[in-house]
Amino acid sequence: MARSLSTFQVQLRRFAGNRLAMLSGAVLALIALGCFVGPLAFPFTGEDADFDFISAPVDFGSPHLFGTDDYGRDLLVRVLEGGRVSLTIGFLGAVTAGLIGVLYGAVAGYAGGLTDRLMMRAVEVLYGFPYVILVILLSLLFGGGNVALFAAIVFTLWLTPAVIVRAQAQSLSRREFVEAARAGGMRAGSIVWLHIVPNCAAVVIVYGSLLVPEVILSESFLSFLGIGIKEPQASWGNLIETGTAAMGTDLRLLLLPGTLLALVLFCLNFIADGLRDAFDPNER
Amino acid sequence: MLRFIGRRLWEGALTLAALVTLTFFVMRLAPGGPFSRDRKISPEILDHIKAAFHLDEPMWAQFGRYVWGLLHLDFGPSLRFRDYSVGELIAAGLPYSLTIGFWAIVIAALVGIGLGLAGALRRNSGVDYLAGTVGVVGIAVPIFVIGPLAQVVFALKLGWVPVGGSDQGWRSLVLPVVVLSLPNIAYISRLTRGSMIEVLRENYVRTARAKGIGARRTLMVHALKGALLPVVAYLGPATAGVITGSILIETIFAVPGIGRHFVDAALNRDYPLVMGITLLYGGLLIVFNILTDLVRGGLDPRLRGHG
Numbered sequence: 001m002a003r004s005l006s007t008f009q010v011q012l013r014r015f016a017g018n019r020l021a022m023l024s025g026a027v028l029a030l031i032a033l034g035c036f037v038g039p040l041a042f043p044f045t046g047e048d049a050d051f052d053f054i055s056a057p058v059d060f061g062s063p064h065l066f067g068t069d070d071y072g073r074d075l076l077v078r079v080l081e082g083g084r085v086s087l088t089i090g091f092l093g094a095v096t097a098g099l100i101g102v103l104y105g106a107v108a109g110y111a112g113g114l115t116d117r118l119m120m121r122a123v124e125v126l127y128g129f130p131y132v133i134l135v136i137l138l139s140l141l142f143g144g145g146n147v148a149l150f151a152a153i154v155f156t157l158w159l160t161p162a163v164i165v166r167a168q169a170q171s172l173s174r175r176e177f178v179e180a181a182r183a184g185g186m187r188a189g190s191i192v193w194l195h196i197v198p199n200c201a202a203v204v205i206v207y208g209s210l211l212v213p214e215v216i217l218s219e220s221f222l223s224f225l226g227i228g229i230k231e232p233q234a235s236w237g238n239l240i241e242t243g244t245a246a247m248g249t250d251l252r253l254l255l256l257p258g259t260l261l262a263l264v265l266f267c268l269n270f271i272a273d274g275l276r277d278a279f280d281p282n283e284r
Numbered sequence: 285m286l287r288f289i290g291r292r293l294w295e296g297a298l299t300l301a302a303l304v305t306l307t308f309f310v311m312r313l314a315p316g317g318p319f320s321r322d323r324k325i326s327p328e329i330l331d332h333i334k335a336a337f338h339l340d341e342p343m344w345a346q347f348g349r350y351v352w353g354l355l356h357l358d359f360g361p362s363l364r365f366r367d368y369s370v371g372e373l374i375a376a377g378l379p380y381s382l383t384i385g386f387w388a389i390v391i392a393a394l395v396g397i398g399l400g401l402a403g404a405l406r407r408n409s410g411v412d413y414l415a416g417t418v419g420v421v422g423i424a425v426p427i428f429v430i431g432p433l434a435q436v437v438f439a440l441k442l443g444w445v446p447v448g449g450s451d452q453g454w455r456s457l458v459l460p461v462v463v464l465s466l467p468n469i470a471y472i473s474r475l476t477r478g479s480m481i482e483v484l485r486e487n488y489v490r491t492a493r494a495k496g497i498g499a500r501r502t503l504m505v506h507a508l509k510g511a512l513l514p515v516v517a518y519l520g521p522a523t524a525g526v527i528t529g530s531i532l533i534e535t536i537f538a539v540p541g542i543g544r545h546f547v548d549a550a551l552n553r554d555y556p557l558v559m560g561i562t563l564l565y566g567g568l569l570i571v572f573n574i575l576t577d578l579v580r581g582g583l584d585p586r587l588r589g590h591g
């Protein structure tokens with residue numbers, strides 16, 4: 001007799017059966033491993049200048065596999081270190097923005113009435129803002145640097161999860177088990193935390209996975225414009241910017257960070273698609 | 285209908301007011317000032333310059349002065365480009381930004397809908413795979429990677445179009461417009477394909493066929509109308525995407541539009557210029573969202589009267 005499976009297990013199995021998503025997951029894990037562990041294998045960091053190798057070309061025989069930039073800094077190590085920043089901000093940012101959005105949406109949806117109307121009106125007003133403008137202004141307000149960038153991105157990206165969770169919470173708050181909890185004297189805060197939030201998990205996983213590429217894109221976008229992460233610290237955005245300036249003579253500086261960024265975004269999008277198909281089959 | 289537009293305009297005005305207030309105070313509270321990047325000037329002269337732009341007044345007074353100016357359609361002077369007013373700078377840059385944005389949206393809509401329809405009607409054919417590939421690439425590869433690559437291939441290697449700038453008429457527009465339209469082609473073709481496949485299964489399409497309306501007419505009149513609804517709904521957010529994109533595109537292709545002005549102004553703390561462009565972008569976004577809702581109402585009777 002087949003063992004009975006919970007919905008969550010069924011969904012996980014469906015996801016595991018999605019070959020493209022699993023492959024993307026593997027590639028992403030490999031890139032992440034490379035970014036976090038890879039630089040340790042080199043005797044220099046991405047900020048060390050090697051004056052014997054200025055603008056060295058690709059040469060697998062030399063200590064600088066993919067060559068150096070015009071300060072003599074190793075390109076491969078810089079790209080890997082940039083990836084560390086991008087991936088960290090991407091995942092932490094998505095989790096934070098998701099968490100804020102979920103709590104905000106769950107409270108608004110469960111509370112209903114005037115609280116809900118006021119909270120959602122605030123979200124609508126923020127939605128009417130041009131998003132990039134807001135990110136740029138906020139990262140200036142927080143004074144530049146990694147933390148400022150992170151805060152600015154999170155501040156602008158929690159809106160969508162809030163709206164989605166609020167709709168879910170609204171319908172959940174009318175269900176019998178929530179009513180039962182209320183009748184049993186459970187406090188509103190506990191109901192939101194123990195009944196509403198866990199029941200939004202599927203939606204949150206699906207949309208949360210879409211947040212990760214969005215955060216990474218925002219980060220590299222800002223760094224490309226010179227507002228986000230600044231030299232000498234490396235990030236994919238500012239590496240691509242440097243590569244763009246040198247593209248007429250040396251395409252390598254643009255191609256390596258550009259390819260890696262595109263690859264990561266591909267993987268994240270495929271994983272998000274896979275999660276959506278597995279958790280939300282009606283969507284498609 | 286009029287009441288709907290009136291209400292949306294009122295809400296839009298509220299959003300703009302919030303945007304102006306937030307932008308104003310965020311800009312002023314951000315560290316650094318408009319003149320801190322200049323070469324060293326003596327404190328007295330700096331005080332005089334600040335007084336000339338009323339930057340020495342308390343913040344609320346400056347805010348009041350700015351809002352009063354706005355009500356008279358005066359966006360104030362630019363702090364960096366000392367001889368120009370913000371209005372003049374925007375008027376000079378806007379035509380470039382609008383031209384690129386307009387054509388990018390038009391091309392994205394035409395190509396995106398075309399690819400999406402072809403994909404939906406000939407599923408798993410070559411066209412469908414092409415559309416799928418464009419969809420994935422356009423969404424995953426950011427335009428600041430595609431843009432420079434396109435410059436290398438089409439401008440530096442092949443020499444078909446200029447690398448950037450704006451001095452060669454339509455030829456200098458080709459790359460910026462095409463690159464800017466790519467992500468939107470991707471989204472629109474995905475949306476069109478998905479919704480067309482869904483609509484073709486609907487009962488009303490079957491009814492139309494059963495009534496003896498030709499396949500072509502069923503498709504073009506009955507199915508298409510339903511299939512385009514999500515696409516039209518996307519055009520509002522797409523405008524926001526084009527605004528984002530234009531900032532990048534103008535940086536990459538050295539177009540003298542307002543997007544690049546905005547980034548420079550924000551970095552240089554040119555307060556009035558930042559405010560002016562923010563207001564303009566915010567206003568455009570609101571107008572486009574209202575237009576989108578109106579067109580959706582026109583296409584789908586179920587949406588009318590609720591709004």
